[in-house]
Amino acid sequence: DTGVSQNPRHKITKRGQNVTFRCDPISEHNRLYWYRQTLGQGPEFLTYFQNEAQLEKSRLLSDRFSAERPKGSFSTLEIQRTEQGDSAMYLCASSSGLAGAISYNEQFFGPGTRLTVL
Amino acid sequence: EDKVVQSPLSLVVHEGDTVTLNCSYEVTNFRSLLWYKQEKKAPTFLFMLTSSGIEKKSGRLSSILDKKELSSILNITATQTGDSAIYLCAVGTGANNLFFGTGTRLTVIP
Numbered sequence: 282d283t284g285v286s287q288n289p290r291h292k293i294t295k296r297g298q299n300v301t302f303r304c305d306p307i308s309e310h311n312r313l314y315w316y317r318q319t320l321g322q323g324p325e326f327l328t329y330f331q332n333e334a335q336l337e338k339s340r341l342l343s344d345r346f347s348a349e350r351p352k353g354s355f356s357t358l359e360i361q362r363t364e365q366g367d368s369a370m371y372l373c374a375s376s377s378g379l380a381g382a383i384s385y386n387e388q389f390f391g392p393g394t395r396l397t398v399l
Numbered sequence: 400e401d402k403v404v405q406s407p408l409s410l411v412v413h414e415g416d417t418v419t420l421n422c423s424y425e426v427t428n429f430r431s432l433l434w435y436k437q438e439k440k441a442p443t444f445l446f447m448l449t450s451s452g453i454e455k456k457s458g459r460l461s462s463i464l465d466k467k468e469l470s471s472i473l474n475i476t477a478t479q480t481g482d483s484a485i486y487l488c489a490v491g492t493g494a495n496n497l498f499f500g501t502g503t504r505l506t507v508i509p
Contacts (some may be wrong), residue, residue: 285441314496323403323487323499324442337495372441383449386491390441396423 283307285391287373292399294363301359302394306375312385313356315348316372317341318393331355345389362399370395401426403500404478405488411506416478419505422488423470431491432464432471437502438484445473447491 286305294300306313311332316324327346330339332353342348345363350356360367374388402425412418422432430434431449435442446455448464448471454460459482462473485504489497 312495314449316497321501323489323495323501326496329496339496356428383431385495386433386497387444387447388497389444390435393441399451 285373285375285389287371287391287394289394290392291395291397293305293399296363296365297354298363299359299361300396301357302371302373302396303357304354305355305374305390306373307377307389308354310375310377310389311353311377311379312376314374314376314388315356315358316374316390318370318372324390327358329389360396363396365398368396368398401490401498403488403490403498405486405500405503407503407508408501409504411508412478413508414438414478414480416507417474417476418505419473420473420475420486420488420505421470422425422473423468424468424488424490424501425493426490426498428493429469429490430493433489433491433497434462434471434473435487435489436484437487442487445486475505478505480507480509483507 314329315327318324330350345361370393372393373391376388406421434445446462451466464471485502487502489499
């Protein structure tokens with residue numbers, strides 16, 4: 282399977298615990314994005330990486346959230362001291378600029394990690 | 400503030416019907432408009448549109464962008480139950496991320 286993969290697919294945790302999600306992008310894609318989707322809404326942008334550099338962070342990304350992409354391949358998203366409001370689907374997407382800058386917009390999504398905070 | 404509005408919010412049709420889904424946007428530095436299909440999982444890429452008036456087609460699905468009207472439509476002909484999903488419209492801007500609408504939930508009844 283050469284698509285975007287995410288682990289775990291589901292995570293149930295208690296309020297106050299830390300959680301970490303992993304995303305493996307399509308191998309030749311140098312951009313990686315994290316989005317969050319809640320019920321009845323479209324995905325909302327959180328942050329993105331070009332190779333290992335984190336280039337943009339949304340206002341939605343509070344201090345409890347941190348993302349890394351240490352070797353420019355897979356990425357992790359950690360949420361510290363989880364709150365019930367963090368319950369959502371966390372989506373990862375990747376894209377490539379090989380066909381020109383506009384092709385970065387053509388983002389391919391992974392299956393998501395559904396987080397439930399009790 | 401960037402805005403993407405989709406209509407209708409939901410739609411129920413019978414197999415074989417043709418449907419038209421709408422997306423309008425108000426964003427700074429527009430670069431592209433994308434359509435995704437989302438079932439009980441992650442969004443699946445359908446189309447990316449950058450030029451006004453040029454239709455993109457894939458099987459029974461087609462889409463066109465109107466930059467003058469700041470809108471796009473997604474047409475599905477001869478609908479099948481497998482077309483039941485949420486269809487998401489997203490706009491790509493110079494900010495390097497996609498800005499999504501809330502989606503149109505399509506239900507196709509046998």
